[in-house]
Amino acid sequence: MSDLTSKARTLLDLHSAPEILTLANVWDVVSAQVVAGVPGVRALATASHSIASTFGYKDGENIPLELHLDMVRRIVEAVDLPVSMDFEAGYGNAGDTARRAIEAGVVGGNLEDQMKPLDEAVAAVKAVMEAGRAAGIEFVLNARTDALVRAEAGTPRAQVLDEAIRRGRAFLEAGAPVVFVPGLVAREEIQQVAQALGPQKLTVISVPGVSLPARELQALGVARVSTGPFTQRVALTALQDAATELVAGGGLPAGTRALN
Structure with a gap:
């Protein structure tokens, strides 16, 4: 079994296990090494928003794909x-982008539907899964639906949740092992969507000061929680706070660790 095949299988098993997979997203080599060094961390996920910001680009595929892939490749190698x-x-061709990501050593990925027509979104999911099969791995696609974050103002919440479930089920039927629903933070809604999709099929994002703790998400049947940007x-908040204190005449925080 190749290293890539083994890593893909490991990542898939981590999503299907009863214990929730917690992923603190990374954006460069040093952040990846710091997070990977934390006891209990079993996998890593990159954040496109954060990588784009690192190079001075706004989120939304504004960073050139080659530059984006180069950073991801460096993370994988580290x-x-x-x-x-x-x-x-x-990036306009989900299957080809997945193929290039796999060539960089990636074994899983997020793919946004951006509320495109469902047949187009499903076709993109299938293209990514086919890229994984062509490479001989079980690619772990975290198929994202933007049903909640792109819902039109005034749309009844029940209707929005039904659409998220409809799209999520379609992505699962197309081969994606898990479905990502950003904007899902309320306990009752998480429970509803998790039950509709099935055990260990839902992934969510942890929003500071808003989201439920990982242990509670696990009890609701969530497969994975990540942190995005x-x-x-x-990290940037800590940096700005330290700079503010220093400029005000103080010093750097006691207990600062040599992590690089």
């Missing part, structure tokens, strides 16, 4: 864990 890449909506914002 750690021994399975790595999942957020490749947004697929928020881990980078945690």
